[in-house]
Amino acid sequence: MSKINANFATEIKEFGGVNFNACYNCGTCTAVCSLSTEENSFPREMIRYSILGIEDDIQSSLKPWLCYYCGECSESCPRQANPGELMMSLRRYLTSKYDWTGLAHKLYTSKVWEFGTIFFLAAVILVLFIFFHGPMTTELTSEGGVQLNTFAPWKMIEIGDWIMAGLLSFFLISNIFNMYLKIIRSNKNLKIPFKLYFTEFWKLIVHFASQWQFSKCDQLETKKKVNFSTYWIVHLLLMSSYSLMLIMIVVFLGWFQTDNIYEWWHPQRLLGYYATFGLTVGIIYFSIARFKKKQEKSKHSHITDWTFLVLLFLTTISGILVHFFRIYGLPFSTYYMYVFHLMVLFPMLMIEVPFSKWSHLAYRPIAIYFYNLIEAAKKSKKKT
Amino acid sequence: MKNKIGVYVCHCGSNISDYVDVEKVKEEASKIEGVVISKTTMFACADSVQNEIIDDIKKNELDALVIASCSPKLHLFTFRNVAIRAGLNPYNYVQVNLREQGSWAHSDDKKGGTEKAIKLVNAGIARVKHSVALDMLKISSLNSVLVAGAGVAGMRAAIELADMGSEVVLTEREYFVGGRASQWNTLFSTNETGREVVERLYKTILGYKNITLYTGADIISKSGGIGNFNIELKIKARHIKSDCGPDRSKFEKAIEVCPIEVDDEFNFGLTKRKAIYMNYPSEFPQIPAIDTENCNKCGECVKICPDIDLEQKDETVNINVGAILLTTGADPYEPEKGEYGYNEIENVITLQQLKRLIEIKEGKELIYKGNKIKNVAYIYCVGSRQPEGGNTYCARFCCTSAIHSAILLKEKFKGINNFHINRGIRTYGKQEILYKQSSENGDVYIQFYDDLPTVKKSKKGAVIKVIDALTANREIELDADLIVLVTGMVPRKNNTIGDILKVPIGLDKFFNEIHPKLRPVETVIDAVYIAGSCQAPRNITESVNSSLSAASKANSLISTGTIELEPTLAQVDKSLCEWCDKCTLICPYNAIIKTEKDGKTIAEINKSNCKGCGMCLPVCPTNAIQLIGYTDIEIESMIDALID
Structure with a gap:
């Protein structure tokens, strides 16, 4: 059970997320990513969590750090949803979440x-x-x-x-x-x-x-x-x-x-x-x-x-x-x-x-x- | 009796000859008395062979023709044409189906298949011997069309028919024209409002002398048939004098003083209206109406406006038309009480209500029933794609409509979050643009499959739980301030016109065409056409497409003044008929009339209504009815040949 947080997407936009809401879940990004594996796949899952605002799963995830932003996902995205930039924004978001001072x-x-x-x-x-x-x-x-x-x-x-x-x-x-x-x-x-x-x-x-x-x-x-x-x-x-x-x-x-x-x-x-x-x-x-x-x-x-x-x-x-x-x-x-x-x-x-x-x-x-x-x-x- | 018969047995490439010994069939046929020519041919339908048959008929002066080939569904008309070109009456031609009923059915038994083929051909010859030359029935036709339903589809068709020179009677059951389209505000993709479209059509119609519009008009009865229908219309009293003055402000005051308030159906019950009403100020015709059901005749309005006549009576009008076009539209699906909390939780509404709400609510924020609305959840496929027994069809307009409404809602009011809980988005064609726009707007799409979402009342509004296929089937919970049930389209609740005209109903309960691809606007009732959403769920574009197609179809039938019909109809033998009523009761087309002839009560066939179905034949106790082209003697001789 996860609760939707309608405001999360707006927050991620402050961290630099661009147009990721346009994602229609085709999974092309995950398919072309050379670092994503079957057991540990990204970035589609991260986009989905970001759209729905499932924060716990994002905060406990290592996946944003495993991405090195080659940008192939963004290039291949049929919806120009910029999955690569979303992963970048999530790294900024995580940096702010690891920091206890705020x-x-x-x-x-x-x-x-x-x-x-x-x-x-x-x-x-x-x-x-x-x-x-x-x-x-x-x-x-x-x-x-x-x-x-x-x-x-x-x-x-x-x-x-x-x-x-x-x-x-x-x-x-x-x-x-x-x-x-x-x-x-x-x-x-x-x-x-x-x-x-x-x-x-x-x-x-x-x-x-x-x-x-x-x-x-x-x-x-x-x-x-x-x-x-x-x-x-x-x-x-x-x-x-x-x-x-x-x-x-x-x-x-x-x-x-x-x-x-x-x-x-x-x-x-x-x-x-x-x-x-x-x-x-x-x-x-x-x-x-x-x-x-x-x-x-x-x-x-x-x-x-x-x-x-x-x-x-x-x-x-x-x-x-x-x-x-x-x-x-x-x-x-x-x-x-x-x-x-x-x-x-x-x-x-x-x-x-x-x-x-x-x-x-x-x-x-x-x-x-x-x-x-x-x-x-x-x-x-x-x-x- | 025909005695110069030509018989052709076709190989159909190898389709027939691989399993049926066509040479033997030909031999056997040639032995039958009256058969002058008996031949085999590789492809009877080939051009060269057709010409050869024509030459044979002319040279030998044949008086009947049998071709044993494929199903008559495929080539009956091909070979009837061969007969016509050779100067032979096409009804002296009989086709024997050697392929579907012979070779294909008995590919495991060549000997038996051949024996059957011989008998089938013999039966065909027996029938053709008794065949009678027939001419096409010609009936006269009025160049006028009744268009029932003055929505966008009906009005557009009326204009087209009038342009093509037909007289048009356009009827509308409501007091105002426009139908459903007038209820919708901004339309995709032109951004016109439904009302602008309606207004444009209405004003165009006013410019046509050959269009007569009746509002508040119910169709009461129909008699006659193709080419000349007699229709009785009931024109419900509007209670406004027909010569009312040009001053409309009196009406506004009259509406103000009316003490009666009822649910406004135009706004799907979101607001109230008076017993004397107009749905919106610029509605056409621009004269209010009083609905008799709710008016208590208190007379308050009459005091202000002398143009009101509470004693006005319903009128009856009889019209004669050559064809009928139904554009009666559809209703939105009304959810069951408790379906996703409908009528139980107060902030659960339908898509149609939302569309009205977007238009009538003002202000920066959307307030509904005292609550500020932020999270709006749309539950898709309500009343569509139901399990067997319900509405199994997809209503196809609703995905686009819901997404379009969500975009408009977000544009008009601040702080709206849209959540689309769908079963796969079907924004086909250009409508995909809206889907993209909405997701870029930040709308969230959640997709469920077999497990339907649940809606529970909560303190703030309602909580929806849904298993999201896009998040690894995780259960997702959403607090919604407003829940919009994306309801599809169903046939009109009141569909008496269909009963009166006996228009067939499909499995989806909408009016049914003859063939969905090849004859999409015709019904099995001759000269009765269907178009728009009375036939299937459709958007405005699709409705107008079909209504224009129906208009040209109707016009091409009636515009010459005469209509040719198949002569294969029922015929009553006056001397044998004892009038027992059995045939009239069983006839599905109202084609048998009781009549007096030479002092005797007998049944008579209305040729324009009879479809030659043969239902009346077996019920006649005195065997007084024959079906031309399928007379007893023809059929009996075939049976004799088969069991010989």
Whole structure:
């Protein structure tokens, strides 16, 4: 017995669902999907639940995370019901449902909240710098660089980093725990042997690092397959650059934010350039895709998709400018750009990592982990 | 007695000759006295063979023809034509069915099959010997048509008939024209209203001198038949003087003061109307009517409007027409009490009521019986596709109509959620556009199969439970503020006109045509045609299609002034008839009349009504009736030949 919720479809539209009500249940989407299997089929079932508003079944489902949005379902849909975009919207919806604070829901559905939060967090950084910045010396180092660590000592910044990392981890981990409750614990018939949590864990690592599932999105036409491989590579580049940068600023800030000017081949510079290059290529590639709207997955852009790209772009560009201003000895430009860099970086991380788009970095591999757990548990149950 | 008979035995390729020894059949036939020519042929129906037969008839001056081939259903008229072309009377031709009754029936027994074939051919020869040359009956016909029912189909047909030069008598049982279409507001796909369509037709009709319109007219009796029907009409009193002035405001006041209120059938009981009424202000004719049943003659209206005459009496009018076209329409299915909560739960209504509701309710939100309506559930196929014993047919208009109404409802009122609980949507043709539009609007479709949905009263309204085939047969529960039963079409409750004209009724209880594909607007009663939704559930387009087809069919029959009929009719021998009434009682076509001839009471056959069915023959105690073309002597000689 399930009760119809007439308002649910409207809610999903706020999360970006487009015309999915036009579905007439032919099932073409499920038939063409290369990731859907007989035992675990989607997206038709998810569209049906969304139309009827059967929320429990959507919240306890892993299926939205198993879809990597190749877009073939939307292309094949005889009713232009955009099943792929619905799965995307459901991922946003689930992100907001895993989040116990309710902030994710607000950020996804209200522009006022989205931009208000960004400006508020940027203002916090600005205020902290106004009151606590170090001396703005114009004196350069012996190598001719700006003394950035005098203006903003890395030890101080690292404290801030750790506080931020603590907050991010706290929110993200508690949200993941919430996801665990909704998916594993809500199913009373499901008993997962404790051992499996460890034996299946390596898959989590593999999937996180490789995004392997992503590459399985198979399309019939060779040309599209090539396009999609590019997509996978660019996505991997972007993700690795982002992760690398995150590790450098949170764990190795003292080594990364230095006043020394190393040779061009030094790892501090090479890694920084790699990350900048990866991020820039990624941002340009995805922005062009979203502008051109050629691929199904780029046709419909939620406001948060653009916010994310813009914030990431500003962070990257300001970061690299800080670097060049510093080594070419432009003190004020370096200081102001540094403050601006953090004013963009901080809100971006605070919003995106636990509450918005970047949380999928965690939810996707974990969803595959849970999926493997459930399948393994079913198998072991069959054996006994 | 014919004595120059030609006999042709057909191989029918190998259909007959594989199992029947056609040569032997031919040999046996040639031995019979009177047979001049006996031949076999590969295909008797082939052009070259037809010409050969014609040559044979002419050269040998044959006076009768027998062709032993396939069923007369297939080629009777082919070979009658052969006879005519050879100068032989077509009724001196007899077809023997050697294929269906011989070779195909006895493919396991060639010897027996051949023996039977010989006897069948002998019987055919015996019959043809006694055959009589007959001419087609010619009767005169009036170039006028009665069109019964002034709905869209009837009015459109009347205009077409008038254009083709026929006199038209258009009758309408109600006091106003327009029928069901005037009850529907916006129509798909033109977005005109039903009333605009009705108005256009009515105004066109006023411009025709050869259309006479009677409203409030019942057909009381019929006599005569094809070419000349005599119809008695009862014109119910309207109680308004025929020379009433042009000032219509008096009528409005008269309606206002009328103290009597009854359920308004035009709005399916959603509102009340007075005993003096018009269904809507621009209704045609633009004169109100007083329904005698409910008026208590208090006289309040007369005080205001002197044009009202409460003492007006019903009139009788006799008309003569050559043909009749029935466009009497249909009724919506009325659910049983308790069917999905109908008449038990107050917010359960029919589709037709919803259509009226959309039109008459004003405001931003839909308020029904004091409740704000948000969730509207449509339960489909109510009164259609029922199990054996009920209405097993699909009423075909209702899916489209329900979806169209749902779209209009959502356009007019705020906050409406539509839920279509259906058994498979049948929005055929262009109507599919509506289905797409509605689902894009956010309407939800739920599909059930054998387990019907259940409706239970709840605090807020009603709860529907349904097993949804589209969600892996899961049981779905829905709170509905308004439940709309998507009711189909059934024949008119009052269908006396069908009884009077003896129009056959089909299994679905609608009027029945002769052949659904090949003769779709004719009935077995000559010159009585059917069209529109009195024949089957139809939408307006389909109704007008059929009524135009019937109009041209009727016109082509009567417009020349003479009608040819088959001469194979019953005939009464005056000397033998003792008038016992038995034949009149059994005749299904009212074709036998009691009459006085030379001081003797006898039965007489009305040639335009008689269909030559032969029902009267066996009941006649004095054997006074013969069926021309199938006389006793013909049939007896056939029997003799068969048992010889």
